[in-house]
Amino acid sequence: MASEIPTFMKAVVYDENLQVSVREHPVPNISDDDVLVKTVAISLNPTDYKHIDGKFGKAGSILGCDYSGVVVKVGKNVHSSPKVGDHVAGFVHGSAYPDEGAFAEYVKVPAELVWVVPANTLSHEQAAAYEVAFWTAAQAFYAPGRLGLVEPPAKAATPDWVFVYGGSSAVGLCAIQLARLSGYKVITTASPRNHELLKSLGADVTVDYHDPDVVSKIKEVTGDSLKYATDMIGEVETHRIAIEAIGSTGGKLVGLNVALQKTEFGRKDVTITEILLYSVFGRAFSIGPFHIPAAPEDRVHMAAFIKKLPQWILDGALKPIPVKVWEGGLEGVLGGLQYIREGKASGEKIVCRV
Incomplete structure (x- = not known):
C-alpha cells in the first residue's frame, strides 16, 4: 500500500x-x-x-x-x-x-x-x-497534577460529586461519561434543550446555565460538598461560577484557558489549574505569548490511557x-x-x- x-x-x-x-x-x-x-x-x-x-x-x-x-x-x-x-x-x-x-x-x-x-x-x-474532546476530558480528570479523579476501570470509593460547566460542549459530553465511568455523580450546566441528552450520557443533575441562581442550586444539590469542578468553556465568568459552586471546605478546578492562570478569583481554598492538551506530545511549545514547557509525563499518561478506549467502546461503556x-x-x-x-x-x- x-x-x-x-x-x-x-x-x-x-x-x-x-x-x-x-x-x-x-x-x-x-x-x-x-x-x-x-x-x-x-x-x-x-x-x-x-x-x-x-x-x-x-x-x-x-x-x-x-x-x-x-x-x-x-x-x-x-x-x-x-x-x-x-x-x-x-x-x-x-x-x-x-x-x-x-x-x-x-x-x-x-x-x-x-x-x-x-x-x-x-x-x-x-x-x-x-479526539480533542475526549482527550481533554481525560487530561483534566486524570493526568498528573490535574483534578485527581480515580481513573477507570477503577471506581471512586465514595460517589462524590463532579461539576462539569459546559456539559453540552464536546468536551463536556465526554467528561460526563468519563466521570460516571469513574464512579462519580455528575452535575452539569447547559441550555434546557440539551438536558435530556446530557442525562442520557450519565449526568445526574442538569442546571440551566442562564439561571441567575445557578450557584445556589448547585450548592443545594451537592449539599455544599462539591470538591471537583471543571470549566469546559474557559471564560472569566464561567470560572467564577465553577469556583463559587465548590463547597465551603474547598476543592479543585481545572479549566481550559491558560490566559486565566494569573486571574484572582478570591478563593484561597480552591486550587485552579489550566490545561492545554498539546502537552500530551511531551515537547515544549508556544501559543502566542504563552510558552508551555515539555511535560513528558503527560505523554506517558495519555499513551497508556487511550489504549483503554477500544474496550470501553466495545462494551458500550462510552457512547x-x-x-x-x-x-x-x-x-x-x-x-x-x-x-x-x-x-x-x-x-x-x-x-x-x-
Whole structure:
C-alpha cells in the first residue's frame, strides 16, 4: 500500500500572512515510531479558529487536530499495532508544523498516540468527534497534577460529586461519561434543550446555565460538598461560577484557558489549574505569548490511557457523541469553523469528510 501513497496531497495550510486555504502540500514523511494515516473524517474544534483569529499558527503549517482514517504505512519500530489497514483515530498538534496537522488527506502521528477503532462500532465521523474532546476530558480528570479523579476501570470509593460547566460542549459530553465511568455523580450546566441528552450520557443533575441562581442550586444539590469542578468553556465568568459552586471546605478546578492562570478569583481554598492538551506530545511549545514547557509525563499518561478506549467502546461503556456532518470536505472547513465561532454548535460535534 505504501507504493500507492502520493508525493503531494490537499491540505488546509497557513500562508505567509497566516491565512489558511486548501492547497497542494507534501505528504509527510514518517519516522521509525510513526504511522501514516489516510484521513476519512476530521472534526473541528474552537482551538482551530482561535489559532487563525489570534495569528497563532505557523506559516506553512497544516491546520487541524482531530482525524479518523486508515493506516497506510508504519515505521520500522511499529511491530504489532496499529498495522496497515487498521481504522484508527487520534489527535495531532495542528497549526504548528508543516508535516503535522489533521486537515489533510494524510496525517503523520506517533504510533503510541493513536487508538484502533473496533470493527462495527464507531463510524469514521463518530471516531473523529471523540479526539480533542475526549482527550481533554481525560487530561483534566486524570493526568498528573490535574483534578485527581480515580481513573477507570477503577471506581471512586465514595460517589462524590463532579461539576462539569459546559456539559453540552464536546468536551463536556465526554467528561460526563468519563466521570460516571469513574464512579462519580455528575452535575452539569447547559441550555434546557440539551438536558435530556446530557442525562442520557450519565449526568445526574442538569442546571440551566442562564439561571441567575445557578450557584445556589448547585450548592443545594451537592449539599455544599462539591470538591471537583471543571470549566469546559474557559471564560472569566464561567470560572467564577465553577469556583463559587465548590463547597465551603474547598476543592479543585481545572479549566481550559491558560490566559486565566494569573486571574484572582478570591478563593484561597480552591486550587485552579489550566490545561492545554498539546502537552500530551511531551515537547515544549508556544501559543502566542504563552510558552508551555515539555511535560513528558503527560505523554506517558495519555499513551497508556487511550489504549483503554477500544474496550470501553466495545462494551458500550462510552457512547458516541452527536455529530453534524459539514459538507464540502476540506473546502468546507472554514465554513464549519465559522459556525462554531458564532456559537451555533451545541450538543454536537462538527465533522467533515475528507
